[in-house]
Amino acid sequence: xxxxxxxxxxxxxxxxxxxxxxxxxxxxxxxxxxxxxxxxxxxxxxxxxxxxxxxxxxxxxxxxxxxxxxxxxxxxxxxxxxxxxxxxxxxxxxxxxxxxxxxxxxxxxxx
Amino acid sequence: xxxxxxxxxxxxxxxxxxxxxxxxxxxxxxxxxxxxxxxxxxxxxxxxxxxxxxxxxxxxxxxxxxxxxxxxxxxxxxxxxxxxxxxxxxxxxxxxxxxxxxxxxxxxxxxxxxxxxxxx
Numbered sequence: 001x002x003x004x005x006x007x008x009x010x011x012x013x014x015x016x017x018x019x020x021x022x023x024x025x026x027x028x029x030x031x032x033x034x035x036x037x038x039x040x041x042x043x044x045x046x047x048x049x050x051x052x053x054x055x056x057x058x059x060x061x062x063x064x065x066x067x068x069x070x071x072x073x074x075x076x077x078x079x080x081x082x083x084x085x086x087x088x089x090x091x092x093x094x095x096x097x098x099x100x101x102x103x104x105x106x107x108x109x110x111x
Numbered sequence: 112x113x114x115x116x117x118x119x120x121x122x123x124x125x126x127x128x129x130x131x132x133x134x135x136x137x138x139x140x141x142x143x144x145x146x147x148x149x150x151x152x153x154x155x156x157x158x159x160x161x162x163x164x165x166x167x168x169x170x171x172x173x174x175x176x177x178x179x180x181x182x183x184x185x186x187x188x189x190x191x192x193x194x195x196x197x198x199x200x201x202x203x204x205x206x207x208x209x210x211x212x213x214x215x216x217x218x219x220x221x222x223x224x225x226x227x228x229x230x231x
Contacts, residue, residue, distance in 0.1 A: 034215055046156065047221070051219075052217070099158040099174055100158065101158075105156070
């Protein structure tokens, strides 16, 4: 499978909202409601932020939300805080006998 | 508390082999599929492969880039997943993460990663 397409960078000021897109195909993002998002700070392991398009694991602030329309999923971070500055990766299920696909990652900068 | 701890990384010459281990604790290891995901320096996340739980046949899927060279296995009695890497190439240089796959599709716990450097 080809990688999912994410913008390489995004930015916003503290308190603002930022949306990161993740575009795939009907074989992955568009075909299943199994998109998840991961946050990675430098030198650290990724952390699950959103799963099944819009669900938040316990402990993840409700400032983080997810959605999907067609072949594009989105992660929105509202009320930006300095600690939200990190890389964000999306991934999607792509069928029972396939590995999923990852996006290339988006570096979120809090100005 | 769920914990995943990778070990076995290091510097290895091209063409040689290395085995990584992922030791799990805090959950019933045999009930979960386990993944290996890698990240080359300064790059994004890439699947290596995963192994299903015995309840789903324990079958394994690999990325095309490692198929035939890497082997994933698991020992449920010891709560360890393995990644045997043979015929290593310089492009295999990466941090290798072990993750737990919770149904239907989320990687809810990650290890800290172990660095594999393939260089002469």
